[in-house]
Amino acid sequence: MNVVLNICRFNPEVDVKPYFQEFTVLVEEHNTVLDALLQAWQQDPGLSFRRSCRSAICGSCALCINGRPGLACQTLIRNAITEGGRITLEPLPHFRQLKDLVVDLDPFFESLKAVVPWVVIRDNHDGRMAPEVARKLESPATCILCGVCHAAMDDPGEVKPAALVKGLRLALDPRDVLGAARLQLMKVPRDILRLFIKNLPEKCPKGITVPEDVCHV
Amino acid sequence: MLIHEVLVVGGGLAGLMAALVASQKADVAVLSKIYPTRSHSGAAQGGFNAALGEDDSVEAHIFDTVKGSDYLGDQDAIEVLCSEGPEVILELERMGVPWTRTPEGRVAQRSLGGAGFPRACFAADFSGHVVLHTLFEQVLRRGIKIYPEWHLVELLVEDGQVAGVLAYDLARARLEVIRSKAVILATGGYGRAFAKTTNAHANTGDGMAIAYRAGAVLSDMEFVQFHPTTLYGTNILISEAARGEGGYLRNYDGERFMVHYAPQKMELAPRDVVSRAIFKEIKEGRGFEGQYVHLDLTHLGEALVAERLPQVRDLAIRYAGVDPARAPMPIEPAQHYSMGGVRTDVWGMTSLTGLLAAGEVANVSVHGANRLGGNSLLETVVFGRRAGHRAAQLARQEPWPTLSAATITRAYESWSSLLAGRGQGVQEDSTFAIRQEMTNLMTNQVGVFRVGSELEDAVNRLAKLKERYQRLKAPGGMQPFNYALMDYLEVGYLLDLCEVIARGALRRTESRGAHYRLDYPQRDDQNWLCHTFVRRGEDGPEFSNGPVKITRYAPQERGY
Numbered sequence A: 001m002n003v004v005l006n007i008c009r010f011n012p013e014v015d016v017k018p019y020f021q022e023f024t025v026l027v028e029e030h031n032t033v034l035d036a037l038l039q040a041w042q043q044d045p046g047l048s049f050r051r052s053c054r055s056a057i058c059g060s061c062a063l064c065i066n067g068r069p070g071l072a073c074q075t076l077i078r079n080a081i082t083e084g085g086r087i088t089l090e091p092l093p094h095f096r097q098l099k100d101l102v103v104d105l106d107p108f109f110e111s112l113k114a115v116v117p118w119v120v121i122r123d124n125h126d127g128r129m130a131p132e133v134a135r136k137l138e139s140p141a142t143c144i145l146c147g148v149c150h151a152a153m154d155d156p157g158e159v160k161p162a163a164l165v166k167g168l169r170l171a172l173d174p175r176d177v178l179g180a181a182r183l184q185l186m187k188v189p190r191d192i193l194r195l196f197i198k199n200l201p202e203k204c205p206k207g208i209t210v211p212e213d214v215c216h217v
Numbered sequence B: 001m002l003i004h005e006v007l008v009v010g011g012g013l014a015g016l017m018a019a020l021v022a023s024q025k026a027d028v029a030v031l032s033k034i035y036p037t038r039s040h041s042g043a044a045q046g047g048f049n050a051a052l053g054e055d056d057s058v059e060a061h062i063f064d065t066v067k068g069s070d071y072l073g074d075q076d077a078i079e080v081l082c083s084e085g086p087e088v089i090l091e092l093e094r095m096g097v098p099w100t101r102t103p104e105g106r107v108a109q110r111s112l113g114g115a116g117f118p119r120a121c122f123a124a125d126f127s128g129h130v131v132l133h134t135l136f137e138q139v140l141r142r143g144i145k146i147y148p149e150w151h152l153v154e155l156l157v158e159d160g161q162v163a164g165v166l167a168y169d170l171a172r173a174r175l176e177v178i179r180s181k182a183v184i185l186a187t188g189g190y191g192r193a194f195a196k197t198t199n200a201h202a203n204t205g206d207g208m209a210i211a212y213r214a215g216a217v218l219s220d221m222e223f224v225q226f227h228p229t230t231l232y233g234t235n236i237l238i239s240e241a242a243r244g245e246g247g248y249l250r251n252y253d254g255e256r257f258m259v260h261y262a263p264q265k266m267e268l269a270p271r272d273v274v275s276r277a278i279f280k281e282i283k284e285g286r287g288f289e290g291q292y293v294h295l296d297l298t299h300l301g302e303a304l305v306a307e308r309l310p311q312v313r314d315l316a317i318r319y320a321g322v323d324p325a326r327a328p329m330p331i332e333p334a335q336h337y338s339m340g341g342v343r344t345d346v347w348g349m350t351s352l353t354g355l356l357a358a359g360e361v362a363n364v365s366v367h368g369a370n371r372l373g374g375n376s377l378l379e380t381v382v383f384g385r386r387a388g389h390r391a392a393q394l395a396r397q398e399p400w401p402t403l404s405a406a407t408i409t410r411a412y413e414s415w416s417s418l419l420a421g422r423g424q425g426v427q428e429d430s431t432f433a434i435r436q437e438m439t440n441l442m443t444n445q446v447g448v449f450r451v452g453s454e455l456e457d458a459v460n461r462l463a464k465l466k467e468r469y470q471r472l473k474a475p476g477g478m479q480p481f482n483y484a485l486m487d488y489l490e491v492g493y494l495l496d497l498c499e500v501i502a503r504g505a506l507r508r509t510e511s512r513g514a515h516y517r518l519d520y521p522q523r524d525d526q527n528w529l530c531h532t533f534v535r536r537g538e539d540g541p542e543f544s545n546g547p548v549k550i551t552r553y554a555p556q557e558r559g560y
């Protein structure tokens, strides 16, 4: 079927401000928004957007689909299409647009550094971890650093959303010396933290769930 | 000009591991054409092999790998791989990898193809992802400089020694020279040479092609792995873990057809064996719609599928519209892994002084003619570590190699002119058209089953595509985020590699591991128990044969 992609364009070398351009592409319902974008790219090789894995694991293709941040390769055409067979694509909000759908990721990756984003290993760690504890880390450890939460949620305090997810995943890790102290470090009030944890799965394309009991560690 | 003692090109598992180790003793930077966490290592689902189990042994791991390689793997390198496996898993554990655990709290292990024991350490089916992100955390911890979205375009060689690189910064649209004492290539594989592949868009074999152009020796390039179970249509991988957890392959009659091909190992025979079996079933009319077979997990129960294979389930639901807990998945084989690569020794040293390589880009030859599931992730960390170690040693002991102004000027000027799109160009032709023809050709004629006449035809047609490519004009010029320009370069790399793969396949008149010749269906140890080396000559690739290192296990018939 024919789909009209309404794409936000901006070339910093010539444009005064962003504008929209329409591309008509031929795709199937079960194709993804990324498939559609790749076709638009063949029509205009100057169109810029990031992509790599095409299977929702690398986090490259995050953008705003009909006003909602998500992953292009994870969103099926049939779920994205609006009236008149249109899909509107814009760069992620809360990020600086560099070119077309490409945004500046440096501040995003920089924001991780606020939470000591690595396991500070206990000297006496014996290499074991109870399976029920390991299971708690599992979901937050699947964060692909796509930036969708950063674009879709209010900052839960000084720490940015993806950094908070990283911090919480580490706080749950029994190997980590900081452990519970991480919650203090991140300075997020408990009720805001609860709300963040509650809203995350619905905003995050990986549906990340942080066990609620992290608030008690 | 930028200066780093050690420059790692590639931010996947091999690159990050190398950078971490080298950074203990030297100034290191990582150059990567995509942000490190975007690397395709993160898509690996199944796990990392290491003989940790009480019944398992390093010896058994070595033997399985040698046999899996169809005796083409170098046994000294395989010994390194398998012996260092357990300690490297422990190291990853201390870095903070969130492994799945046994009831006793040990790192859990599952069975993958061609292994005698459950040997693959895993984290549900996000094994590559969690390790990639853990290594990235450690890179942040060490404050290692990263150049994200910078593309290596040329290795600067002076008097036969690599003295730095020329790189292209995609965001700022400019070329930059980086001088270094040692360059470690960790740029991954070339899956995108094939129309049907499990690989990401970024997997275009850049490092292999750039090293080849600079004069390095590549080896065993004709050995290309085809993974048996990829989703029909999109070729998104369904990990071997799905069979490791007990999944069945069924044909149209509902029969577990592997009983006819590998009666003992069944679904967990090595990938080359299973891929050929699937194609044979389809060819003989026992497939669905003449195109695919089924991978059936329905008997495993929803709980196990949800716990052990959550990503597989998600992928199948989204991209194939099938919930594998309830219905079988349609699957077909597709290109998956590059066994060949830049020839290295067990420390990652290539044939060029100052150039090292590790991971999928390299060929130290642990996989020989066929890689076993779980051995590649292990290879990235074991040999990434070794390459990092050796590069740091070079940085400590060796003086700075000469990098003359003439070399810099020559490289800078020729690339500026090429990238700016100066010169003639054929308007009606495009990189897209050439890429499409090339990838279809590779899948159809240089795939799972090969035959002399088709390979010859492929070689000729690839040469024509190359001529067409040379007449193209680089699209769009040096503009920020000009992906078409990068695509143009990548197709150029792929064409060089396709030529080497197809000609290597034509040359090797036997069947071994993943290289299967219908016109030479037997393994021929008399003539072909040897590596294929290839170097770029004046008029194209120059091939030669090299000895395989056999230490303990003499070649035997390979039954499963």
Ligand SMILES: Cc1cc2nc3c(=O)[nH]c(=O)nc-3n(C[C@H](O)[C@H](O)[C@H](O)COP(=O)(O)OP(=O)(O)OC[C@H]3O[C@@H](n4cnc5c(N)ncnc54)[C@H](O)[C@@H]3O)c2cc1C
Residues within 6 Å of the ligand: B009, B010, B011, B012, B013, B014, B015, B031, B032, B033, B034, B035, B036, B038, B039, B040, B041, B042, B043, B044, B045, B046, B047, B048, B049, B127, B128, B150, B151, B152, B153, B186, B187, B188, B189, B198, B199, B200, B202, B203, B206, B207, B237, B239, B336, B337, B358, B359, B360, B361, B373, B374, B375, B376, B377, B378, B380
């Ligand atoms: C879907 C899938 C699942 C897999 N599952 C398993 C498994 O379960 N077990 C297993 O053992 N193996 C598995 N493999 C194989 C294994 O994942 C890969 O072989 C391995 O991860 C490769 O790692 P690498 O570090 O060598 O390269 P990659 O992870 O591919 O990284 C390559 C890096 O090089 C950079 N790069 C490339 N070109 C350039 C350039 N020109 N300039 C600058 N940078 C460049 C990229 O940015 C990237 O950072 C799987 C492979 C696939 C495709």
Ligand code: SF4
Residues within 6 Å of the ligand: A142, A143, A144, A145, A146, A147, A148, A149, A150, A161, A162, A165, A203, A204, A205, A206, A207, A208
């Ligand atoms: S938490 Fe979710 S939305 Fe945020 S970066 Fe991670 S995967 Fe993306």
Ligand code: FES
Residues within 6 Å of the ligand: A050, A051, A052, A053, A054, A055, A056, A057, A058, A059, A060, A061, A062, A071, A072, A073, A074
């Ligand atoms: S392309 Fe990797 S997440 Fe979409």
